[in-house]
Amino acid sequence: MVKVLVAALAVMAIAVAGFAGETATYEKDIKKIVAVRCYDCHGPQAPAMDEWKRDKEGYTKKDLGPRMDTYEHMVVMVKGSEAGAMMRRLDDGKNTNPGKPGNMHAYLGSTEAERSANLETFKKWVGSWNLKRKKDMSAEELDAIKAPEK
Numbered sequence: 173m174v175k176v177l178v179a180a181l182a183v184m185a186i187a188v189a190g191f192a193g194e195t196a197t198y199e200k201d202i203k204k205i206v207a208v209r210c211y212d213c214h215g216p217q218a219p220a221m222d223e224w225k226r227d228k229e230g231y232t233k234k235d236l237g238p239r240m241d242t243y244e245h246m247v248v249m250v251k252g253s254e255a256g257a258m259m260r261r262l263d264d265g266k267n268t269n270p271g272k273p274g275n276m277h278a279y280l281g282s283t284e285a286e287r288s289a290n291l292e293t294f295k296k297w298v299g300s301w302n303l304k305r306k307k308d309m310s311a312e313e314l315d316a317i318k319a320p321e322k
């Protein structure tokens with residue numbers, strides 16, 4: 173009996189380790205979510221970050237945010253010049269005070285279940301879910317943001 177239990181626990185430990193070790197990547201997991209949920213306003217028709225910043229208000233009126241249809245465009249808002257913007261906008265607000273979700277959270281899905289599943293995928297991809305602005309992040313915090321392409 174004890175042997176069976178030990179064996180079962182060993183199998184479980186391996187299963188858990190396997191799951192935790194699995195990383196999300198832009199190519200495998202993120203691109204398809206963004207294509208369906210975000211390209212209407214952040215697709216190839218949208219301006220890259222530098223251009224968008226020159227006329228935020230004008231582009232916003234046209235429902236255009238910064239472009240995120242490639243890995244390079246996307247990571248600007250994860251760990252580049254606008255590090256943290258992606259996390260602040262997509263966060264569900266559950267661990268913040270006053271608990272307000274980011275204003276792009278709603279676009280993550282059409283149901284609560286879909287939104288939270290897609291948020292989990294983003295969190296797994298980013299590795300360290302940091303809601304700070306880049307200027308307030310330490311070098312270690314910035315380095316902890318993974319967001320791999322492949």
Ligand code: HEC
Pocket residue numbers: 206209210211212213214231232233235236237238249254257258259261262275276279280
């Ligand atoms: C209906 C249009 C629309 C959709 C769909 C949309 N966004 Fe946005 N997004 C905008 C607009 C417009 C802005 C700029 C205005 C603002 O800051 O709220 C923006 C801003 C952002 C920003 C902040 C950029 C910065 O550096 O200031 C991020 C990050 C973002 N969106 C992520 C996403 C993600 C991820 C999705 C898909 C899950 C998404 N958005 C879906 C219109 C949209």
